[in-house]
Amino acid sequence: MELRGPQIEPREIKQEDDFSISILWGDDRRCRYAAVELRRACPCAQCVNEWTGERVLKPDSISEKIEIKDLSVVGRYALNFRWSDGHETGIYSFRYLRELCESQSEL
Numbered sequence: 001m002e003l004r005g006p007q008i009e010p011r012e013i014k015q016e017d018d019f020s021i022s023i024l025w026g027d028d029r030r031c032r033y034a035a036v037e038l039r040r041a042c043p044c045a046q047c048v049n050e051w052t053g054e055r056v057l058k059p060d061s062i063s064e065k066i067e068i069k070d071l072s073v074v075g076r077y078a079l080n081f082r083w084s085d086g087h088e089t090g091i092y093s094f095r096y097l098r099e100l101c102e103s104q105s106e107l
Contacts, residue, residue, distance in 0.1 A: 008094045013079065018067040023097060031101035035068045039083050041100055042090035 006026030022032045040059045047057035067084035082088040
């Protein structure tokens with residue numbers, strides 16, 4: 001099923017604390033995201049090979065204690081995070097964030 005419309009339109013984005021955020025989506029689904037899991041899922045070119053799509057970031061290289069130092073909205077389609085490890089190049093589209101949420105609920 002392709003995610004679209006209200007499923008990828010956030011109504012509320014809230015940084016709960018330094019270690020998590022929550023998003024209330026347009027279809028009334030609330031998703032919570034742990035900072036460590038978001039950082040490990042970073043979609044930027046430093047973390048994912050642009051040509052092959054292979055993740056080059058090793059999950060165990062990210063501390064369980066990583067913090068969200070700042071977050072900002074990118075246009076009307078994504079979030080950008082500044083992490084306590086200095087990384088800040090990942091742009092997390094709303095579609096990608098919703099997909100992460102859906103994949104968590106399938107576990």
